Amino acid sequence: LPSLSLLSKILLSAICFSDTTSEFSVRLYHQLQVAGGQDNIIFSPLSVAVALGMVELGARGASLAEIRQTLGFNHLLPGVEFSLLQNLTAAVSNDDAHCVIRFANSLFLQEGIAFNPEFLHLMRKYFRAQVETVDFSQSAAVAEQINSWVENQTESKIRELLSAEDFSSVTRLTLVNAIYFRGSWKNQFRPENTRTFSFSKDDGSEVQTLMMYQQGDFYYGEFSDGSQEAGGVYQVLEMPYEGEDMSMMIVLPRQEVPLASLEPIIKAPLLEEWANNVKRQKVEVYLPRFKVEQKIDLKSSLQGLGIKNIFTSDADLSAMTDGKDLYIEKAVQKAYLEVTEEGAEGAVGSGMIALTRTLVLYPQVMADHPFFFIIRNRRTASILFMGRVMTPEVIEPNDHDFDSI
Known part of the structure; x- marks a missing residue:
């Protein structure tokens, strides 16, 4: 019983902490939305938070204060956030889980600069992180080394x-952040039900996509946002992955309402409201098979949120190393997501079944126009991915690269 009580406390603290990181996630999404035009968006809020936690371990003074302020950690006792981040990553990357999740976070430091042993110890303790020294003046070799490492961490x-x-000869520190996720739907789509469909973009044009279909319990x-700002009523569908700890939540405005009308109302409390108020019922789901990937310049996005000091010569990373001129020149994240019928490798059957829509007995979610999505841990409420699909990049039936959902 005592261990159960401890587990409950850990889970409760993780949920409260997720509320904090949800606020950061939404703010970061809006930064990307403003810069993104009509592009797809995909990023991992949890992975960004972990990467910033790594930097925070080495930061002091104003550099430390900006990170804690922006991530919403000011209400926590200093240092508590590291254990909480550790708990969240452990919750989603458990080797016994049904989903495969791999974080690839690393700091690459110019060789010849000595690390603080305590910093290295804490990096291993909380983040199992790799810290490597390289010679940034050999820019081609460094790029190849980092890219190979990320490729290995994310199953290519x-x-x-x-x-x-x-990179250049003056580069001293690079923060690298990548994440890989593979899971199978609890209720899989039957490949023979997939057929070509028109997807209506918000600019009025149409593209052909492969639309999956199933009728199932979701x-x-x-x-409703209570006004006409978001076009009135919109739909929220949550589809669990195998094991039900992880799920994808899809937020879909009405057909004639552009996603840009819905995006401004997206706030952290609303994510919680969706999660708490969706009810299990039979639903007809039309969802495009798609893949989306994006490389994000975290530096400009984080600067827009208030984390500026670590990217300038005023940075104080003295808990990391005694070097006084150390700052982060570049921070990037690249995320990749595929959504297919089953989530494992498999070929699509050639027989296409015509789908009739004459008699609708159940709620129908027709994702044939832009939508917002999150992939989250349903126990801790932490957000693994957040993004939007403005144009589904089609995965062809003969493309056997079905590794990630």
Whole structure:
């Protein structure tokens, strides 16, 4: 019983902590949305938080204060956030879980600069992180080394994260952040039900996509923003992965309402409201098979949120190393996501079944226009991925690269 009580406390603290990181996640999404035009968006809020936690371990003074302020850690006792981040990553990357999740976080430091042993110890303790020394003046070799490392960490899904042009002889520190996820739907789509469909983009044009279909039990709800800002009523569908700890939540405005009308209302409390109010019921789901990947310049996004000091010569990373001129020149994240019928490798059957829509007995989610999504841990509420699909990049039936959902 005492251990159960301890487990409950850990889970409760992780949930409260996730509320804090949800706020950061949404703010970061809006930064990317403003810069993204009509592009797809995909990023991992949890992975960014972990990467910033790594930097925080080495930061002092104003550099430390900005990170804690922006991530919403000010209400926590100093240092508590590291254990909480450790708990969240452990919750989603458990080797016994049904989903495969791999974080690839690392700091690459210019050789000849000595690390603080305590910093190295804490990096291993909380983040199992790799810290490596390289010679940034050999930019091509460094790019190849970092790219190979990321490729290995993400089962070859994330390639060419950095190029030789990203480094110079004055580069001292590079923060690298990548994540890999593979899971199977609890209720899988039958490949023979997939057929070509028109996807209506918000600019009025249409593209052909492969639309998956199933009728099954999912978590579903209809919500209203109380005004016409988001076009009134919109749909929220939550589809669990095998094991039900992880799920994908899809937020879909009405057909005639552009996603840009819905995006401004997305706030951290609303994510919680969706999660708490969707109800399990039978739903007809039309979802495009798609893949989306994006390389994000975290530096500009984080600067927009208030983390500026660590990217300038005023940075105080003296808990990391005694070098006074150390700062982070570049921070990038590349995320990759595939959504297919089953989530494991498999070929699509050639027989396409015509789908009739004459008699609708159950709620129908027709994702044939832009939608917002999150992939989250349903126990801790931590957000693994957040993004939007403005144009589904089609995975062809003969493309056997079905590794990630």
